[in-house]
Amino acid sequence: MQLGVIASGTNSLAGANDVGTLAAYIDGTDPSLSFNNAGAVTVGAMSSPQLGVSTAGTFPVTLTMAGAAANPLSGITTAGAITLVSGGDLTIASGATVTGGGVALAAAGDFINQAGAN
Numbered sequence: 001m002q003l004g005v006i007a008s009g010t011n012s013l014a015g016a017n018d019v020g021t022l023a024a025y026i027d028g029t030d031p032s033l034s035f036n037n038a039g040a041v042t043v044g045a046m047s048s049p050q051l052g053v054s055t056a057g058t059f060p061v062t063l064t065m066a067g068a069a070a071n072p073l074s075g076i077t078t079a080g081a082i083t084l085v086s087g088g089d090l091t092i093a094s095g096a097t098v099t100g101g102g103v104a105l106a107a108a109g110d111f112i113n114q115a116g117a118n
Helices: none
Strands: 002-017 021-037 041-043 081-086 090-092 102-107 111-113
Touching: 041 081, 090 102
Parallel strands: 002 021, 021 041, 021 081, 041 090, 081 102, 090 111
Antiparallel strands: none
8 A cells, every 4th residue: 555645744643554655745834754654664656646636615724835745756755853663674765765854764674775875
C-alpha cells in the first residue's frame, strides 16, 4: 500500500501503520511529520499523480502553503522535524529525498539507502 501525505502543520501518524511506500509534503505553520510503521517501509514516489480537490463548501480547510508538492509526490519534504520509525527495513528509494529541519530515522531491520548522499 502507498501513502501520500500533503498536509500543513504538525502531523503525527504514530499508530501501527502498515504502509509499503511513503511520500509526504508538509508545509504551513510549525510543519512536522512523525510516522511509525509496523513493518518495512520505503520512502519513495507515488505510482500515480495526485489529483486536485475542488469544493464550494468549507471542506477541505484552505491553508497557506509556501510551495507546491511534487506531482507525483516523492520523498519527504518539510521545513520542520521528521521522525520515521520502521518495524522492519527502512529504505530510501533511488531518486527520493528526506528533507527537514531535523531528521530522525530508526529501523528494527536494515537501513537501505538507494538515494545516495542527498
